[in-house]
Amino acid sequence: YPHLPVLSILTKNNRLIYLPMELCDVEPIRSKRLTTDQIRILCDKASKPPTEYVQNIMHVRNVEQNFNDDPFVKAWNINVDPQMLMIPARVLSMPIIQYDQYKVQNGSKPGVWTMGNGVQYRKPAPFPKIWAVINMSPNLRGNDVKSFCIELMKRAIQRGIKRFSLPAIYEECGDTNSIIECIQEMVKINCDCKFIFLILPEYNVQLYQLIKTVCECQLGIITGFVIEKNVKKNMYNGREVFNVPVIEHLLLKLNSKLGGINSSVKTHSVIEKFFSRGHRIMYVGIDLSYPGPGLLDTGRRASVAVCASADDIPYRYFKQLRVQFYPAKLKNGQSLETIVNLKEIMIKLIESYNELNHYPPNAIVIYRDGISDGEFDTISSNELDAIRHACSNFSDAYRPSITYTVVQKRHHTRFFIENDNRPGFSNVLAGTVIDSPELISSSTKNFYLNSHASLKGTNRPGHYHVLYDDNNLSADQIQMLTYALCYTNARCTRSVSIPTVVKYADMLATRAAFYSKDFGAPAREPHDKSIHSIQINLSDGLAPDSIFFV
Structure with a gap:
């Protein structure tokens, strides 16, 4: 490139040297990781x-x-x-949320609903007979913890959770340095204990990650956490009461982790086949994410998570986790967003689905997070090839229909509604779809969907690009299907901002990052510019379709 300018670099001897721009790389900025308080203030x-x-x-x-x-x-x-720009929009109707003998047809507002008193989960989980509480707070006595467990048990029984009893094991461990030894010793003595509830004095990221890694990758133990202030009673209308919303939130997560199903959805007839029994559709979420500032090492890495639905609701998920190591410089045509072992990942997920249901899926609906517009063609083509080869590996005659959609959240497009009765603007409603030709790209089948009700600030809608579809879904079907999948999250009684399957993949990618924090980069030859991948193995004590990570 003879016409490009060159870079002048000052050496230690105060001499200038000149280098061609095309032979130089920009060193990434290495900033310190923000603390929890700094993140909260920034938000x-x-x-x-x-x-x-x-x-x-x-x-x-x-x-x-x-x-x-x-x-x-x-x-x-x-x-x-x-x-x-003034553009038209449509608001999709909220699906019906079904519990045991109760259904929610219209929430308090689109995207939000509540469980009434006495309403039981769709499928309450049988609570383990032997479970443990570890109190790490020096300010809580045993009686305080017992009172909290009694309140938790009372509300669990109201929600239909069976055999919920007080913990068989109670330990106090105020030393964070010995907590792992405490858990390992407890499990060794009580081998039937499969659930541990930990009370922390305050949220501690490093401790949380350490306990989760040991319990989920080594011991096969499901864990739950609560901080001290949520265990204590608080004054309300002149009397001391427990924080009921926190307890209800804990029960949503506990029921799901232990194999239960909180709720299911009943949808419009246009997409009813996607949620009816026996439809044999596997929903797949794919996410690749990089460690935050301060965690990058010289061998660059990324965590990969792929989860696939195991049932018809969908609610239970198989999962595959990897960590990818990158060379200092990639080969030409290679992207940081490439998932190098996707074929092997999909083979294992299809085999898991077949083993559980005794048949493979008829259709695979994929939501892929984290691809920029410029990489649509290369990434989607490579990944679709890998998925087809995985299907052929299962059987030469196996040809499921595939829909491949990219989910984008990192964009600067926002939508507002001008208020009728007062000056100013408000957020668009949950279910708002914008596919106006004045706004969307003409190069792909794409649309914007705001699937969640705002909690704070201004909503950021998801931007969806359907890059491949031999399920032949209409625009209405893919939009309504995407919206309905935002109502199947186990953690809350709200719709979420992106489909649950890809939300779970994002959560698992975060898990994979701290599971693999101590993994060393594999040895590579000096001229090796390939991307290396290492599988992260979970404990066999966890059910293959468990959503222990919610």
Whole structure:
């Protein structure tokens, strides 16, 4: 490139040397990892309500970047409209949420619903006969913990959870350095104990990750955590009461971890076949993520998580975890977003599905997170080839229909509704779909979907690109299916911002990052520029379709 400028670099001897730009790489910025408090403060500052968000946008447009006075804009005879784009949108109806003998047809608002008193889970889990509580808080006495467990048991029985009794084992361990030895010794003495509930004085990321890694990768123990302040009673209307929302949230997670099903969905007839019994569709979520600042080592790495539905609801999931190690410089045409062992991953997931259900899936619906527009063709083509080869490996005659959709959340598009009765703007409702040709790309079948109700700030919708579809889904079907899958999350009585299957893959990728934190990069030859992958093995004590990670 003889016409490109060169880089001038000052040496230690104060001499300038010149290097061609195309032979240089930019070293990534290595910043320190933020603490939990710093993340909370950052989120508070960054979360702006819709009206303030609109005002900031207009300030940038009209004051900071006044395009009307920009000489370059004038030279090219470009006009930037000072007003936001006004486009039509549709709001999809909320699916019916089904519990044991109760259904929610309309929540308090789209995307939000509540379980009434006495409503039981769709399939309550049988609670283990032997379970343990480990109290790590120096400020809680045994009687405080017992009172909390009694309240937990009372509400669990109301939700239909069977055989819930007080813990058979109670231990106090205030020393964080000896907690792993305490757990290992407890499990050794009580080999039937398969669930441990831990009470922490405050949230401790390192301790949480350490306990989860040991219990899930070595011991095969399901764990639950709660912090001290949520175990204590609080004053409410002049009397001391437990924090009921926290207890209900804990029970949602415990029932799911132990094999139960909190709820199922009943959908519109347009997509009813996707949630009816025996439809034989496997939903797959794929996520590849990188460690946060401060965790990068010289052998660059990424964690890969792929989860696949095991039942018709879908609610239970098989999972495969990997950690990928990258060379200092990639080969030409290779991407950081490449999942190198996807064929082997899909073979194992299809075999797990077949082993549990005694037949393979007729169709595979894939949601892929984390691909930029410029990598659509290469990544999707490589991954679809890997998935087809996995199907052929199962059987030469096995040809399931495949739908491959990319989910994008890292974009700057926002939608607002102008208030009718008062000045300002509000968030769009859960279920709002925008596929107006004025906004969406013409190169792919794509749409925006805001699937969740806002908790704080301005909603960020998901941007979905359907890159391959031989299930021949109509626009209505893929939009309604995507929205319905946002209602199957086990952790809450709200719809989530992206389909549960890819949300779970994202959670598992985070798990994989701390499972593999101590993994060393595999040895490679000096000229080896390939991406290496290592499988992360979970304990055989965990059920293959367990959602222990919620």
